[in-house]
Amino acid sequence: DTEVTQTPKHLVMGMTNKKSLKCEQHMGHRAMYWYKQKAKKPPELMFVYSYEKLSINESVPSRFSPECPNSSLLNLHLHALQPEDSALYLCASSHSNQPQHFGDGTRLSIL
Amino acid sequence: AQSVTQPDIHITVSEGASLELRCNYSYGATPYLFWYVQSPGQGLQLLLKYFSGDTLVQGIKGFEAEFKRSQSSFNLRKPSVHWSDAAEYFCAVVRSYNTDKLIFGTGTRLQVFP
Numbered sequence: 001d002t003e004v005t006q007t008p009k010h011l012v013m014g015m016t017n018k019k020s021l022k023c024e025q026h027m028g029h030r031a032m033y034w035y036k037q038k039a040k041k042p043p044e045l046m047f048v049y050s051y052e053k054l055s056i057n058e059s060v061p062s063r064f065s066p067e068c069p070n071s072s073l074l075n076l077h078l079h080a081l082q083p084e085d086s087a088l089y090l091c092a093s094s095h096s097n098q099p100q101h102f103g104d105g106t107r108l109s110i111l
Numbered sequence: 112a113q114s115v116t117q118p119d120i121h122i123t124v125s126e127g128a129s130l131e132l133r134c135n136y137s138y139g140a141t142p143y144l145f146w147y148v149q150s151p152g153q154g155l156q157l158l159l160k161y162f163s164g165d166t167l168v169q170g171i172k173g174f175e176a177e178f179k180r181s182q183s184s185f186n187l188r189k190p191s192v193h194w195s196d197a198a199e200y201f202c203a204v205v206r207s208y209n210t211d212k213l214i215f216g217t218g219t220r221l222q223v224f225p
Contacts, residue, residue: 004154031211041218042217042218043215045213056211094210097143097162098210102156105153
């Protein structure tokens with residue numbers, strides 16, 4: 001069982017759709033992260049929120065829009081995605097200077 | 112720039128055999144070091160971490176790792192591998208003053224034969 005919960009587990013969407021990925025943690029962690037992972041590759045950092053403020057954006061295209069409504073929730077809004085955006089999207093959270101805890105991810109397929 | 116190298120893309124061992132996965136890092140000072148494991152269709156699970164102190168670190172599932180500053184290495188070991196250990200293993204590093212930017216190695220896929 002993971003302490004970082006991601007929904008949905010699987011998502012199939014067309015290139016014109018708008019959808020959102022959700023991540024939740026109740027460990028009181030101050031930082032939350034979005035990663036993208038392609039098959040047989042390590043995760044790539046997309047965004048970091050620290051104390052509910054966006055602190056790192058790794059030059060991610062604007063069709064990905066993160067949101068942190070509160071300290072326990074992290075969303076990733078998706079719009080007009082491309083087929084190459086198909087991947088496993090991982091959420092993680094951490095205390096300051098502590099290891100990141102990962103969720104099981106959302107498997108995203110773009111048609 | 113920081114980097115992490117995992118020289119072995121794929122390793123195959125027999126169940127019960129010992130295991131060592133290699134990890135080398137490039138960083139001027141002592142970084143924070145981690146090993147994560149990822150089973151198919153799942154997220155990453157932390158096996159162990161090194162921040163400072165004793166250079167031999169014990170982790171979960173019977174794994175251990177040894178930090179060797181002189182070799183810039185943080186190799187993962189297990190004395191007896193179980194079939195359930197088959198997975199992808201990632202070594203990762205962060206700067207001690209900015210733990211948000213986790214740098215991953217390319218991963219080592221472990222296959223276990225009965």
